[in-house]
Amino acid sequence: MQGKKIVLTSDPTMMSSYHGGAILxxxxxxxxxxxxDFAFRLLCCPPVAAASDGSALLAPxxxxxxxxxxxxxxFDRSEVMVAHPDHLDKAIGPETEIVGITHDDPLGKIALREIEEMIGRGEPQNRSKFLALINHPLIKEHMPRLVVGGMGAWELVGEDVPVDHIYLGEGEGDFPGICRSIINGDEVPKVIRGTAVAGGDIPVNRGPTIAGIVEVGRGCWRGCSFCSPTMQTLRHRPLERILDDVTVNLKAGQRDVVLHSNDVFTYGSPGVKPDGEKVKKLFREVKRLGPRTVDVSHLSLAMVHQNQDLLREVSNIVGVGRDQRYMSAWIGIETGSCRILQMHMPRKAFPEDPENWPEIVRDCYRLFGEESWLPVASLVLxxxxxxxxxxxxxxxxxxxxxDYTGLMMPLFFSPIAETRLGSTIGFGKDQAFPEHWELVGLCLEHNLRHRKALYRFYSERMTAGPGVHAALSGxxxxxxVVLNKYLKRMKRGEPPN
Ligand code: SF4
Structure with a gap:
């Protein structure tokens, strides 16, 4: 086995179907x-299916x-492979020049980092699996150049990990040229900064995506100090290309679609005021292709608040309550303090006044409840x-x-290298006030209170068999029981351990 010239892959926490329930x-x-490990793999992050040649049938x-x-x-099809992490023996060989790894959180610095600090039970699965991948025996044996990109690549800057290149930013424009340079033996810097491509130049996928993610656009103009999309200008893809990506997924047997951007209601507009007709056309045309469910990855609460009728119309087009039980979206509450909003997210509530933020959030939750939308909310501590x-x-x-069904995700602030707060020191257990623990306990309580409804909602998209469902219920x-113990302590303002 000579190996493919360029192998694209990731570890099993990224290359999983999550049983169709992204929450897993x-x-x-x-x-x-x-x-x-076997239980984690069976119940939470089952690997995506593999083709007989070792390629992954689904990929991020x-x-x-x-x-x-x-x-x-x-590059020729024979030179490039999206490889399944369990079958790298069919992908990496003496002729492999580059292994490109995509990762959202390779060292576990972002998502729920407080869990590691709170429970004190060691490193998270994602860090452990990523480190195992970059130390894979075939990589050690054949020594291809290791390039790590994706949303979490910034975590590796300055860290002592055996990767050759850290690729920050967008891949479509510059990554092919970087690959040519590496293959030609040219000097390539350790940290590479990929430039942004125009919306129309974001290519159509050649294979289906995990969770049926379809990219609608990139960037956000709201400029929050801690968020990396602030570095990107707002761009959207032409409708035909979005529909082509949906078709690629549906033809491959995917049934659910998640339209991905930083705020889907900005589709086709400069961002402050939606172009309602374009937004509705987007959902209408996607729906016409016949997916089982349609969700959106992210929505801005300020945009929803200003355009409540548009959300109702989108619900109606998608058929929420008729063709699918609910519709989900990740939203950023981030804080209940108007002072912090003004300091770090001055355009978060725009065109409304930051002073109205708590009311904006409450009004949106009322609307989500009425329209059967399931918000997954982030809070930054x-x-x-x-x-x-x-x-x-x-x-x-x-x-x-x-009383509103949804998930509350309290996240310890982590300074991302490419943001305005990039050089700040992050937040950890030692800096937490009793009030921070109380807030984490409250979020945990919120999630446990709604866990049955949440599970019912997610079951609509899940592909797991009855055995897995029974084990997950267990x-x-x-x-x-375990989390109740922690949350009682935290709600008293005490650290969990
Ligand atoms: S509104 Fe959301 S996506 Fe936009 S900059 Fe703020 S946190 Fe980032």
Whole structure:
């Protein structure tokens, strides 16, 4: 086996179907020590299917874009492979020049980092699996150049990990040229910064994506100090290309579609005010292709608040309550403090006043409840300058949302290299106020209170058999008992251990 010239892959926490329930992907942030590997693989992150040649039948959307860009740039199909992590023996050989790894959180610095600090049970699954991949015996034997890209590649800058290149930014424009340079033996810097491509130049995928993710556009103009999309200008893809990607997925047997951008309601507009007709056309045309469900990856609460009728119309087009039980979207609440909003996210509430933020959030939750939308909300804890009083205001806001089904994800602030707060020191257990623990406990309580409804919602998209569902229900009950112990302590303002 000579190997493919360019192998694109990732570890099993990224190359998983998650049984069709993306929520299971959060298990990748749990400590490795709390669940045996076979159970983690069987229940939380089952690998995507593999073809007989060792290629992965599903891949993350970003990896598909890089694959398409390489093929469009003139590399031959026989030179490029999206490889299944269990079958690298069919991909990596003496002729392999480059192994490109896509990762969202290779060292576990972003998602639910507080779990590691809170429970104190060692490194998370995603870090452990990533390190195992870059130290894979075939990589050690054949010594291809290791390039790590994707949303989490910044985590590797300055870290002592055996990778040759860290690729920051977008891959479609520059990555093919970087591959040519590496293959030609030219000097290539350790940290590479890929430039942004125009929306119309984001290529159509050559294979289906995990979770049916289809990219609609990139970038966000709201400029929050801690967020990497602020570095990107807002761009959208032409409708035909979006529909082509949906078709690629559906033809491969995917039934669910997730339209991905930083705010789907900005589709086809400069971003402040939606072009309602274009947004509705997007959903209408996607729906016409016949997916079982349609979701969106991200929405801006300010945009929803200003355009409540548009959300209702989109619900109607998608058939929420008729063709699918609910529709989900990741939203950023981030804080209940208008002072912190003003300091770090001055355009988050625009065109409304930051002072109205708690009311904007509450109104949107009311609308989500009426329209059967399931919000997955992020909260950022420990932004520079945050005081106990700010955290109390976030607690008050979260408490006021307790009857609405959804997920609350409290995230310790991590400075991302490419953001305005890039050089700041991140937030950890040692800096936490009692109010931070109270807030984490409250979020945990919120999630446990709604866990049955959440599970019912996610079951609509899940492909797991009855055995896996039964085991997950069992884990759910155990988690309930264990987490209740932690949350009681945290709600008293004490650290969990
Ligand atoms: S609104 Fe969201 S995507 Fe946009 S900059 Fe702020 S956190 Fe980032």
């Amino acid at each position: 992907g959060f298990a990748a942030t749990l400590p490795k020590s709390i669940m045996p 959307c970003g990896m598909r874009k890089v694959e398409a860009a390489l093929l469009e740039a003139g 420990g932004l520079p300058g945050e005081t106990a009083e700010d955290v109390l205001q976030t607690i008050e806001l979260v408490e006021s949302l307790k 884990i759910n009950l155990i988690a309930d």
